[in-house]
Amino acid sequence: MLIEVDKGGLQIADEVPASGALDEDNLIMGVLEPVEEACEVNRPQLPDIYIKMIPHPHSKDSITTIIPLMATSEGSCSAYLADAKVFAPPGEDRPWAPFQTHADFEYTEMAVKGLLSEKLVNVQLTGIHNGWSVGGSELMIHNYKEMSDSLVKTREYGIQFKHEIILAVYHGQKEDFEFYYHDPWEYILNLIHDKSLALISCWNSVHKFYCS
Secondary structure (H helix, E strand, C coil), rough: CCEEEEECEECCCCCCCCCCEECCEEEEEECCCCCHHCCCCCCCCCCEEEEEECCCCCCCCEEEEECCCCCCCCCCCCCCHHCCCCCCCCCCCCCCCCCCHHHHHHHHHHHHHHCCCHHHHHHHHHHHHHHCCCCCCCCCCHHHHHHHHHHHHHHCCCCCCCEEEEEEECCCCCEEEEEECHHHHHHHHHHCCCCCHHHCCCCEEEEEEEEE
């Protein structure tokens, strides 16, 4: 049974066999690689339940995608998805940047989560840099201000909250409603520029079918 998923809801389309050879010339399963390169058989068998994705006619990528929704039967390339390579951006030499050291990052994380006061942070850092730490310390921050400066630079890596006040009339009274929010457009742009999401992002319109 082939069920078309559209904006108008589910629609029953032409029936297809639950299993059998596919007639698409360029079939892939889960990733953008020809099945023939990953399978020992000439044609893979359809999984019992799967999602079929057909690209838009104007899309440069014309390959139909089959996404299995359950373990495939014997001889149907069940190991293919396990061998699929997932894109991952190269690791950074200093993932704790803009903090100068990993120790700076760890201490700042503890101070923020622990809601430590400026006075307490200054006392702790002064003690660490003046004999509390046996064998020395890798901390490069010396006071609350230096820690705060690093946090300000860190916030530039993510979407910042915006602050708004809206004036509205409620039950005949003028009221100020104060709230914080993330700009949806900035959030979308942040996702688009995230390289780790490139492989799984859907850049073009597709026609999806639930098949069983």
